[in-house]
Amino acid sequence: MVMERIVKTAVVLRNNWKKSVFASLCALYGGNYAVGKYREALYMHEICLEAKAFGDAPLPTTAKPRHVTVILNPAANDGKCRAMFDKYCGPLLNLAGLKVGIIKTEKEGQAKDIMEIMDNTDAVIVAGGDGTVAEVVTGLLRRADRAQAVQRLPLALIPLGDTSGSATALLPPGEDSPARRITQATMALVRDTVRPLDAMEVQALETEAEVPGRPVYLLSNITWGAFRDVQARVSKYWYWGGLKERMAYVFAVFKNLTWSCNGDMEYTAYCAGCSRCYAEQKQQQQERAAAEQQQQQQARAGRWWSRFIPQPKPTAPPQPESAVSEDFSSVDNPDCGVWHRRPVSTIDWSLRTRHAAAEGAGPGLHLRLGPSEMSSSEFISEGWSRMGGSEPSGTERLTVDQVRLVPTPEERSASVTAPTTTDSTSTPAEPPANTRWFGFDGEEFEVRPVLIRLLPRAVRVFTERDTEQTAPVPS
Known part of the structure; x- marks a missing residue:
């Protein structure tokens, strides 16, 4: 009797194999979904x-x-x-x-x-x-x-x-x-758990606006080239599900990607500390402290009633964690602050802070220059390899403190001459179809001449990881 039922069930499944496969996939998906939700509930x-x-820990009476x-x-x-x-x-x-x-x-x-x-x-x-x-x-x-x-x-x-x-x-x-x-x-x-984190300051070098543009600040990376363009288009292939990123690389070779990042680049090598930058940092800290104290005095002077209240004695403002904490006045580095110039011709240009670079990366901004050309098959293979967490192959790497990048006129977007806002690197409301883009922490900004500067330990963030050994941001 049991054998007869088994045979009958097998015949039904064979005669309706499409429905059987579909039902099995649905059951498998539902089971995995239920298990995932159960594990999530336990974790929460x-x-x-x-x-x-x-929350139950008692607080001091004054806290x-x-x-x-x-x-x-x-x-x-x-x-x-x-x-x-x-x-x-x-x-x-x-x-x-x-x-x-x-x-x-x-x-x-x-x-x-x-x-x-x-x-x-x-x-x-x-x-x-x-x-x-x-x-x-x-x-x-x-x-x-x-x-x-x-x-x-x-x-x-x-x-x-x-x-x-x-x-x-x-x-x-x-x-x-x-x-x-x-x-x-x-x-x-x-x-x-608070730790310091490096940042980048990005200043546009030219603008048609009457008001000079203000710098923008980033935590992770600046990217330019074909690989950045593909990452910006991944969401358009949502219908491929888990394969959308891989298919984005496959279809991208037929699209209008930025296959040439050409321009002039100047950079200063990263300096861990010497007599020159030590003096400059001390002077900048003194000027910043004086400016902030003056601003506070002006704010107090603007209140008419403040003249009747005894003013507190001026105190030195607290220094940020990026302040000079070690005396480098006796260290000599002849390469500190020296600008090096070289042309750029690549399909992949990226600049990353320490915490966004590869594991074990030292301090400074990590500049990566890809090859000048690449075949379609090599491009797809390289993109898939990066998806798996592999480091980009065949690239030149530099550790820098400042970068001045001037793309050639052919590489700049046609909207560079359009009116801009006070944020000189922000995108226009309706960019032309041939606009080319930088990737600033995943956001799109017009390709134009920029000056990029490292700000060591510029912000403080909550994280359990050592910010000098954090995981790299995906390429």
């Missing part, structure tokens, strides 16, 4: 208990609960950012006993404006993608009281966007699921 239970332990401000981009990740924040971050912050205020951005550039006036908070949570992070960092480092603001306002980078390379590079290795990445970034804030 454990991490919530850890957060609750921080106040920590107050954090969230800058949330509700449009990030196709509008899923707020829901993911409420699901994974909100419970941990509440259980940890933190006082949370949320500011939702409504337009591009608003996060910069918010950070330029941010105050009265113990930390800032950046809930969004790389674009939101870049805006927050730019607003923070543009402040007149930058040295003090960096110390007062450490940043918690939560990977909630489509591209969150800056935040992901700060996470422990092996965090592959969204729940683990988001909760680990949040718990670094709860545990109050």
Whole structure:
């Protein structure tokens, strides 16, 4: 009887093999989904208990609960950012006993404006993608009281966007699921683990605007060339599912990619410290301190009632972690500050900070120049290899402190001469079809002459990893 049923079932499956295969795939997918959700629930239970332990710890009678401000981009990740924040971050912050205020951005550039006036908070949570992070960092480092603001306002980078390379590079290795990445970034804030992080200052060298452009600041990388163009188009191949990135490289060879990055480049080699840069840094710190003290005096003078109140004695402002802490006045480096010039002709140009470069990378900005040409098969193979985490092959590498890049007129976008905003590197509302782009931490900016400078230990971030040994941002 049992054998008869088995035979009958086998015959039915053979005669309806398409339906059988489809049903098996659905059952397999449903089973994996259910197991994943069960494991996620167990993990969230454990991490919530850890957060609750921080919240149950008694505070000193004179201490106040920590107050954090969230800058949330509700449009990030196709509008899923707020829901993911409420699901994974909100419970941990509440259980940890933190006082949370949320500011939702409504337009591009608003996060910069918010950070330029941010105050009265113990930390800032950046809930969004790389674009939101870049805006927050730019607003923070543009402040007149930058040295003090960096110390007062450490940043918690939560990977909630489509591209969150800056935040992901700060996470422990092996965090592959969204729940683990988001909760680990949040718990670094709860545990109050703060570390310094390098940044880059990018200044456009020419602009047609009447008001000179202000610099923008980045945490991870600047990319230019065919590989950057492919990464910008991956989302268009969503219908390929898990193969979308691989297929993007396959179809990209037939598209109008930036196969030539030509121009003139000047750079200064990275200097760990010598008598020349030591004196320059000391002078810059003194000038910055004098400017900030003058600004504070002017602000007090603007209040009529302040003249009736005894003024406090001027004190030296707190120095940022990037301040000179070692005396290099006796170290001689004849190559410090010397500009080296060379032409550029490549299909792949990238510049990365230390934490975004390869494991074990030393201090400084890490410049990588790819080959001048590459066949279609080599391009696809190289792209797939980078997807697996391999380092780019056949490239030239330099460790620099400053870079001045002047693309040739043919490589610059046709909209360079168009009117620009006060952010001289920002993109126009309607760029021409032949516009070429840099990738600034995953965001697109017009190709034009730029000056890029390293800012060591420019910001403070919450992370469990050593920021001098963090994971590289994907190419």
